[in-house]
Amino acid sequence: MGGAKSFPSLVILLVLVLDCSATPISKIRAHPQPCKRMVFYFHDILYNGHNSKNATAAIVGSPAWGNRTILTGKNHFGNMVVFDDPITLDNNLHSTPVGRAQGFYFYDKKDIFTAWLGFSFVFNSTEHKGSINFAGADPLMNKTRDVSVIGGTGDFFMTRGIATLRTDAFEGEVYFRLCVDIKLYECW
Numbered sequence: 148m149g150g151a152k153s154f155p156s157l158v159i160l161l162v163l164v165l166d167c168s169a170t171p172i173s174k175i176r177a178h179p180q181p182c183k184r185m186v187f188y189f190h191d192i193l194y195n196g197h198n199s200k201n202a203t204a205a206i207v208g209s210p211a212w213g214n215r216t217i218l219t220g221k222n223h224f225g226n227m228v229v230f231d232d233p234i235t236l237d238n239n240l241h242s243t244p245v246g247r248a249q250g251f252y253f254y255d256k257k258d259i260f261t262a263w264l265g266f267s268f269v270f271n272s273t274e275h276k277g278s279i280n281f282a283g284a285d286p287l288m289n290k291t292r293d294v295s296v297i298g299g300t301g302d303f304f305m306t307r308g309i310a311t312l313r314t315d316a317f318e319g320e321v322y323f324r325l326c327v328d329i330k331l332y333e334c335w
């Protein structure tokens with residue numbers, strides 16, 4: 148008796164399952180449009196033994212064959228840098244910052260110039276309050292690199308997306324500027 152009773156619900160379940168599989172998830176997600184898009188620049192001035200006043204980044208880790216003043220040879224393999232960099236709306240280092248980019252990068256390949264990045268954009272302005280968190284591989288020789296937007300707080304509560312990084316300037320081993328094109332696909 149019990150088996151007969153549950154038979155109709157089994158049919159309904161089967162119909163539901165078949166119905167869902169008729170619309171593949173991959174199709175729904177094929178070309179998502181960002182729900183928010185923002186472009187920022189951030190400026191990294193690496194301490195080099197002479198610029199302690201202006202430096203916004205410091206080498207905190209080095210392999211045994213190097214030191215923490217100058218990035219090592221071998222594509223800087225093993226160096227880790229911590230930074231607290233100003234974020235601006237244009238590519239001018241002297242523009243009024245709208246937030247800080249805070250985090251670290253380390254160089255993780257001996258035979259290619261490449262790094263891994265983990266950082267947050269921290270905003271506390273009238274425009275934006277909260278943070279956006281980023282993580283991912285940064286193959287520096289690529290003109291553009293995509294890293295993940297893995298979350299956020301405040302105005303960016305629970306966000307996710309992709310940030311396309313482009314090296315906008317690179318001066319010796321002291322200064323670089325990244326253009327960050329943030330495309331958010333989850334907005335609350």
Ligand SMILES: *[C@@H]1O[C@H](CO)[C@@H](O)[C@H](O)[C@H]1NC(C)=O
Pocket residue numbers: 197198199200201
């Ligand atoms: C620090 O920055 C100021 C203004 O941006 C610049 O004039 C000066 O040359 C910089 N000093 C060093 C040591 O990089």
Ligand SMILES: *[C@@H]1O[C@H](CO)[C@@H](O)[C@H](O)[C@H]1NC(C)=O
Pocket residue numbers: 213214215216217218219220
């Ligand atoms: C750090 O290493 C570089 C070479 O990689 C060297 O030129 C420099 O003198 C070293 N600095 C210190 C403080 O040991």
Ligand SMILES: *[C@@H]1O[C@H](CO)[C@@H](O)[C@H](O)[C@H]1NC(C)=O
Pocket residue numbers: 271
């Ligand atoms: C943000 O800015 C306000 C006003 O300037 C200040 O009171 C507050 O402490 C700041 N918060 C953070 C987390 O820096």
Ligand SMILES: *[C@@H]1O[C@H](CO)[C@@H](O)[C@H](O)[C@H]1NC(C)=O
Pocket residue numbers: 284286289291292293
């Ligand atoms: C770097 O560029 C190569 C070749 O253009 C591409 O295949 C690769 O996906 C890029 N990597 C990233 C992380 O953007």
